[in-house]
Amino acid sequence: MSIFEAILLTVITASTPLVIAALGELVTERSGVLNLGVEGMMIMGAVAAFAGAQMSGSPYVGIVCGIAAGALFSLLFAFLTLTLVANQVATGLALTLLGLGASGMLGEAYVSVPGIRLGEIVIPGLSDIPVIGHVLFRQDLVFYLSIALVVGVSWFLFRSRAGLKLRAIGDSHGSAHALGIQVIRTRYLAVMFGGACAGLAGAQLSLVYTPQWAENMSAGRGWITLALVVFASWRPWRVFAGGYLFGAVTILQLHAQAFGLGIPSQFLSMLPYAATIVVLIIISHNRRTTLINTPASLGKAFVPER
Amino acid sequence: MRIELEKRPDISKLYAFVSPLLALVLTLIFGAIMFAMLGKDPVEALNAFFVEPLLEVWSLHELAIKAAPLILIAVGLAVCYRSNNWNIGAEGQFTIGAITGSYLPIVFYDWHSPLVLPLMLILGALGGALFAAIPALLKAHFNTNEILTSLMLVYIAQLFLDWLIRGAWRDPKGFNFPVSRDFAPEAVLPAIWEESGRAHWAFIFAIVAAIGVWFMLRYTLKGFEIVVLGQSERAGRFAGFSSKKMIWFSFLFSGALAGLAGIAEVSGSIGHLQPAISPGYGFTAIIVAFLGRLNPLGIIASGLVLALTYLGGEAAQLSLGVSDKVTRVFQGLLLFFVLSCDTLIYYKIRIVWSRLRGEAA
Numbered sequence: 001m002s003i004f005e006a007i008l009l010t011v012i013t014a015s016t017p018l019v020i021a022a023l024g025e026l027v028t029e030r031s032g033v034l035n036l037g038v039e040g041m042m043i044m045g046a047v048a049a050f051a052g053a054q055m056s057g058s059p060y061v062g063i064v065c066g067i068a069a070g071a072l073f074s075l076l077f078a079f080l081t082l083t084l085v086a087n088q089v090a091t092g093l094a095l096t097l098l099g100l101g102a103s104g105m106l107g108e109a110y111v112s113v114p115g116i117r118l119g120e121i122v123i124p125g126l127s128d129i130p131v132i133g134h135v136l137f138r139q140d141l142v143f144y145l146s147i148a149l150v151v152g153v154s155w156f157l158f159r160s161r162a163g164l165k166l167r168a169i170g171d172s173h174g175s176a177h178a179l180g181i182q183v184i185r186t187r188y189l190a191v192m193f194g195g196a197c198a199g200l201a202g203a204q205l206s207l208v209y210t211p212q213w214a215e216n217m218s219a220g221r222g223w224i225t226l227a228l229v230v231f232a233s234w235r236p237w238r239v240f241a242g243g244y245l246f247g248a249v250t251i252l253q254l255h256a257q258a259f260g261l262g263i264p265s266q267f268l269s270m271l272p273y274a275a276t277i278v279v280l281i282i283i284s285h286n287r288r289t290t291l292i293n294t295p296a297s298l299g300k301a302f303v304p305e306r
Numbered sequence: 307m308r309i310e311l312e313k314r315p316d317i318s319k320l321y322a323f324v325s326p327l328l329a330l331v332l333t334l335i336f337g338a339i340m341f342a343m344l345g346k347d348p349v350e351a352l353n354a355f356f357v358e359p360l361l362e363v364w365s366l367h368e369l370a371i372k373a374a375p376l377i378l379i380a381v382g383l384a385v386c387y388r389s390n391n392w393n394i395g396a397e398g399q400f401t402i403g404a405i406t407g408s409y410l411p412i413v414f415y416d417w418h419s420p421l422v423l424p425l426m427l428i429l430g431a432l433g434g435a436l437f438a439a440i441p442a443l444l445k446a447h448f449n450t451n452e453i454l455t456s457l458m459l460v461y462i463a464q465l466f467l468d469w470l471i472r473g474a475w476r477d478p479k480g481f482n483f484p485v486s487r488d489f490a491p492e493a494v495l496p497a498i499w500e501e502s503g504r505a506h507w508a509f510i511f512a513i514v515a516a517i518g519v520w521f522m523l524r525y526t527l528k529g530f531e532i533v534v535l536g537q538s539e540r541a542g543r544f545a546g547f548s549s550k551k552m553i554w555f556s557f558l559f560s561g562a563l564a565g566l567a568g569i570a571e572v573s574g575s576i577g578h579l580q581p582a583i584s585p586g587y588g589f590t591a592i593i594v595a596f597l598g599r600l601n602p603l604g605i606i607a608s609g610l611v612l613a614l615t616y617l618g619g620e621a622a623q624l625s626l627g628v629s630d631k632v633t634r635v636f637q638g639l640l641l642f643f644v645l646s647c648d649t650l651i652y653y654k655i656r657i658v659w660s661r662l663r664g665e666a667a
Contacts, residue, residue: 036453076642080642080645080646083309084309084311084645084646084649084655085311085649085653086645086646086648086649087645089392089453090592090596090641090645091642091645093394093592093641094593094638094641094642094645097589097592097593097634097637097638097641098634098635098638098639098641098642099638100634100638101631101633101634101635101636101637101638102631102634102635102638104629104631104634105629105631105632105634105635108629108631219461220457220458220461223454223457223458226454227451227454227458230451230454264469264473266465266466266468266469266472267465267469269465270461270462270465270466273458273459273461273462274458274462276454276458277444277450277454277455277458277459280444280450280451280454280455281444281448281450284448284449284450284451285447285448285449285450287449290449303311303313303653
C-alpha cells in the first residue's frame with residue numbers, strides 16, 4: 001500500500017463520523033429544531049458502543065447500542081424543547097454537559113481496556129480495482145452506511161413527500177400546522193434521527209477511529225459537526241464534501257506533526273478548530289445568502305393553538 | 307396521555323421563585339436513585355455529597371473558593387444571555403485571563419512591588435476581554451454564529467496554555483514537569499480570613515460584581531437596554547439602542563469577568579500556571595447563570611449550590627468510593643430540571659388522559 005493510499009484511508013476514517021453526525025443534525029435543523037447537544041449524543045454513542053461490543057464480543061452489537069443510545073438520549077432534548085418548549089440553545093448545552101459527565105461515569109470501567117475493532121467488509125470484484133478498490137471497497141460497515149445516508153437523506157428531503165413536509169415544518173411551522181401536518185410528531189422523529197446518527201458517529205469513534213474508550217474522546221467533533229451544517233447551507237452533498245474537507249485538515253495536521261515541521265504540536269492541533277472559525281466567517285459574512293438558506297423556523301418554539 | 311400547555315396571561319411570579327427550588331428537589335431525587343443504582347445507600351450518599359461539606363469551617367472556605375469563579379463568570383454570562391448573545395466560551399476566556407495575568411509573576415519574577423497584584427488582575431481581565439472580543443467582532447461584522455466561534459476558541463486557548471507551560475514558561479527548576487515557577491508572595495491573592503481557611507479575595511470580587519451588575523440591570527439605562535435588546539432587537543432599534551454595540555459590550559464585559567476569575571483562581575488557589583487550571587468552571591457557570599434565573603443575586607445562591615456539587619463530588623469520591631464524574635452528572639441533571647421547570651413560569655401544564663381532545667372543556 002502506498003503512502004498516498006494510507007493517507008486517503010485515514011482521511012476517510014476521520015471524515016466518516018463528521019459526515020454521519022452532520023447529516024443527522026441537518027435533518028433535525030431542516031425540521032426547524034436546533035440541537036446543540038450533538039457532542040453529548042456522540043459521546044454517549046461512543047461509550048454505549050464500546051460497552052455493547054465488550055459485553056457481547058461483537059462490534060456489530062456495539063454499533064446497534066451506539067445508535068440506540070444516541071436516539072434515546074436525544075429524546076430527553078425532544079421532550080424538553082418540543083413538549084415543554086424549553087429554550088433550545090440552553091437545552092442543547094445541557095444535553096452536551098450531561099452526556100460528557102454521564103459517559104465519563106459509565107465508561108470509567110473501560111478506560112485502558114483494549115477495544116474491539118470493527119472489521120472491514122470486502123466487496124468482491126470491486127475491491128480488486130487498483131488504488132480505488134483498496135481505499136473504497138475494503139471498508140468497515142460504518143463507511144458504507146455513511147455513503148448510504150448521504151444518498152438516502154438527500155433523496156428523502158428533496159424527492160419524497162415526507163421530506164417535503166419536514167422541510168415545510170422547518171420553514172414555517174405555523175403554516176404547516178394549519179395545513180394539518182403533524183409538527184411536533186415530525187420534529188420528535190427528526191430529533192431522534194439526529195440522535196441516532198450522532199450515536200452512530202460516536203460508535204465509529206470508539207470502534208473504528210481509535211478502538212478504545214477515553215473520556216471526552218469526541219474532542220469537540222460534535223461542535224465541528226454543527227459548523228459543518230452551516231457550512232453546507234443545509235444540503236446533504238455539501239455536508240459530505242465539507243466533512244471530507246474537515247477530515248483532511250485533521251489528518252494532515254497529524255501527519256505534519258509526525259514529519260516534525262518545527263511547528264509546535266499544540267499549534268497544529270489547533271488547526272481543525274481554527275479552520276472551523278475561518279470557514280464560518282467565509283460562509284456567514286454574506287447575510288443575504290445565509291438568510292435564504294437557513295430554515296426560517298430554526299430554533300423557534302412551537303406551541304399549537306388550541 | 308398527552309401534555310398540553312396553556313400560555314399564562316402573565317408570567318407567574320410564584321413559579322419564577324419556586325421553579326429553581328423544584329429543580330433542586332428533582333435533582334436530589336434523581337441523584338438518590340442514581341446512588342441506589344450504583345449500590346450505595348442513597349441517604350448516606352446524599353448526606354456525604356451535600357451536607358457533610360457544609361459542617362466544617364475549613365470546608366466552607368473551600369466552598370467560597372469554588373463558588374467565586376462560578377459566580378464571577380455567571381454574572382457576566384447573565385448579561386450576555388439576557389441581551390441574547392450566546393457566549394459559550396467562558397472557559398477559554400478564563401484560561402486566557404489566567405495566562406495574561408500570570409505574565410508579570412512568571413516573566414518579571416524579579417520585580418517586587420505592591421503594584422504587581424493589582425496589575426495582574428487588570429491584565430487578567432484585559433486578556434479575557436480581548437479573547438471574548440474575537441467572537442464579538444466576528445458576530446458584529448461577519449454575522450458569524452457566536453456559539454460555535456466562542457466554543458472553538460476554548461480548545462485553542464487550552465492548547466495555547468499547554469504550549470506555554472511545556473515551552474517558554476516552564477519552570478527551569480520544575481524537574482521537567484509542565485508547571486510554571488511558583489508565584490512570589492506579593493503576586494498571591496491574599497486570604498480573607500487566614501486563621502480559619504484558604505478562601506481568598508476572589509469571593510469578595512464575585513460578590514461585588516454580582517451586586518454591581520444587579521444594580522446595573524435594575525436601575526440604569528444600560529440595564530434597560532440589555533433587557534430590551536434581548537427581548538426584541540426590533541423594539542431596541544426603535545428605542546435607539548444598537549444591537550451591534552450590545553454584542554461588543556456583553557462579550558467584553560463577560561470576557562473581562564471570566565478573565566478576572568482566571569487570574570484570581572491561578573493566583574489565589576493554585577499559585578502557579580499548570581495545564582489544568584479549571585474543572586470546567588466556564589461551562590458550569592452556564593448552569594449557574596440559568597439556575598440563578600439570570601439574576602445576579604440569584605446567581606450568588608446558585609453559584610454556592612454548584613460549588614457544593616464540586617465539593618461533594620470530591621468528598622463522595624473519598625468516603626463512598628464513587629467516581630468524581632458524578633459531579634458532572636449532577637450538574638447536567640440540574641440544568642435539565644431547571645430548564646423544564648421554567649416552563650411552569652410561562653405556561654399552565656395540563657395532562658390530558660383521554661385520546662379525544664377535550665370536547666367537554
